[in-house]
Amino acid sequence: MKNRGIDRKVGRSFPGGGGLIAVLDAGSSKVSCMIGQVDPSGGIRLAGMGLTASHGIRAGTVVDMARTREAVGRAIHEAEVATGSHVESVIVNISGGHPLSHTYTAHVDIGSRAVSENDLRRAIAQARPAQEQVKMEIVHSLPVEYAIDGNRGVRDPLGMEADQLAMKLHVVSAEAAALNNLRSCVEECHLAVERFVVSPYASGLAVLLEDERQLGTAVIDMGSGTTTVAVFVEGRCIWVDSLPVGGWHVTSDIARGLGTTLADAERLKTLHGHAMTSAIHYHEEIDVPVVGDNDETHMRHLPKSMLGQIIQPRLEETFELVRSRLEASGMFALAGHIVLTGGASQMPGIRDLAHYILDRQIRHGRPSRLISGGIGNAGAIDPAANPSLATCAGLLAFAGEHPAELPLLPTEGLSQPGGLFGRVGQWLRENL
Ligand SMILES: Nc1ncnc2c1ncn2[C@@H]1O[C@H](COP(=O)(O)OP(=O)(O)OP(=O)(O)O)[C@@H](O)[C@H]1O
Ligand SMILES: [Mg+2]
CATH class of the missing domain: 3.30.420.40 (ATPase, nucleotide binding domain)
Known part of the structure; x- marks a missing residue:
């Protein structure tokens, strides 16, 4: 798999690939790889993809390294052949590993001067994984709100004079072992993992309309082994969860x-x-x-x-679990709309059942931002109409929307001038 004999290198670290990015959805029923890019109008331009059955992943977590490695290698190879490129690194989703959302408020003393990018980084560096017995690793640290000298609701604190800056962060962590096992499977295919993105966050980026992201919407990705949920409010992902049922x-x-x-x-x-x-x-x-x-x-x-008598109770139970998780976290009131996606959301009648249990307006979400020009190998399936490709498409959307999401962990890369430093500032200006 190492030398595929093709010159065009693909991955975020390889701008020579014509801006092409490779992403990998390691699902419980299928592993899919997409190679593409986000164009300036927000369309996700798909150059090619690879899709293969997955047998080594259960409930979003690797249970058989050899079979997962084989499926990853096969999906990547198929996408490489379709695009004539050589994948060096990928952005990968994570559905298992008990992803956990918590809110962390960081405080930084400014001392009566203008807030700088360095102050924001100091605040982000304070983010900690949730306190759990199992070792957790931070996957996302997303700023959701700022306060300056106790005044909340600040949208962009850069350049504002302040004594004290408070930054509310949505911190998503997942079990380190689950991340490491998946990372090993990918690396054994001679690929680097650029970063992980939690599945429902990615799916939300692929299927939600801009208004839905602003007004408050929960996206429910109904997969094979997991049902994952993300809530978006004011354009930002503020909560995620994962249930081991699908x-x-x-x-x-x-x-x-x-x-x-x-x-x-x-x-x-x-x-x-x-x-x-x-x-x-x-x-x-x-x-x-x-x-x-x-x-x-x-x-x-x-x-x-x-x-029906077998299917309905299982789906009812799933939506009831989703509802109780949303209620327990205080997210139910914020999620005025619900969008269903993922392969298992294709069950006829599911929208009525979801409406009955969740008491919200429900719609089906598909990765309609996908523009599949040039797909050589996807055959009859239209990827933009296929909800089971929402996560994979969302990983491409993530790469397009967050050219450099805030650094995962505070130390790495922070000392490189023009590296994450500069890009953090850019990300903050573009997104907050
Ligand atoms: N028409 C359909 N009606 C109902 N269920 C369907 C239909 N088509 C596919 N599914 C189900 O969708 C599931 C696969 O969905 P998907 O591809 O989103 O899962 P995955 O991403 O591999 O898994 P996970 O996200 O849980 O890791 C399977 O359980 C399959 O039975
Ligand atoms: Mg999935």
């Missing part, structure tokens, strides 16, 4: 409930599944291959409503 659990409920294989359960779910039992006519029947004695398979005609 479409795979619906499939396994069906396999158990109907006595069929996982493969047949998956097929029955996508062909005949419905989130609302009440919407299924009682006359309708489906053929279910059932494994009997002596491992023989025979067909049983079962009422289709049986499928």
